[in-house]
Amino acid sequence: MNLSRTVCPAVALCLSALAFQASAQTMQSGSTPVRSSDQIDSQYKMDKKQCDGMKGNQKDVCQKQAEANRDKAKADAKAGKEKAEANHDAAKTRNDADYKVGKEKCDALSGNAKDACVADLKTRYGK
Numbered sequence: 806m807n808l809s810r811t812v813c814p815a816v817a818l819c820l821s822a823l824a825f826q827a828s829a830q831t832m833q834s835g836s837t838p839v840r841s842s843d844q845i846d847s848q849y850k851m852d853k854k855q856c857d858g859m860k861g862n863q864k865d866v867c868q869k870q871a872e873a874n875r876d877k878a879k880a881d882a883k884a885g886k887e888k889a890e891a892n893h894d895a896a897k898t899r900n901d902a903d904y905k906v907g908k909e910k911c912d913a914l915s916g917n918a919k920d921a922c923v924a925d926l927k928t929r930y931g932k
Contacts, residue, residue, distance in 0.1 A: 840882055849875040904930040
């Protein structure tokens with residue numbers, strides 16, 4: 806009977822950890838690679854070079870399109886960086902919240918079971 810009281814909280818903690826890992830992996834798999842400023846500038850230079858052989862309005866349109874592509878790429882890079890930072894902050898908050906819940910569950914135990922629960926919790930949540 807005493808074993809089931811020890812095992813049940815441990816199972817609940819394991820399930821919480823698995824759910825956290827799954828949500829973190831889902832967030833990472835949905836992200837797209839962000840181009841660096843150097844890559845964006847290099848692409849812009851190549852795009853502008855293609856305009857060199859053109860004349861008149863066609864050249865003006867080509868140059869404006871190159872500038873627009875550069876500006877959009879920079880905006881996407883900025884948004885990607887901000888999203889990555891927000892995802893990191895959210896993951897840390899979720900991790901801390903799950904740790905607090907797990908710690909509270911460990912408080913219901915005593916002796917070696919509590920020590921093992923807390924040690925496992927610290928390892929799992931990097932505390």
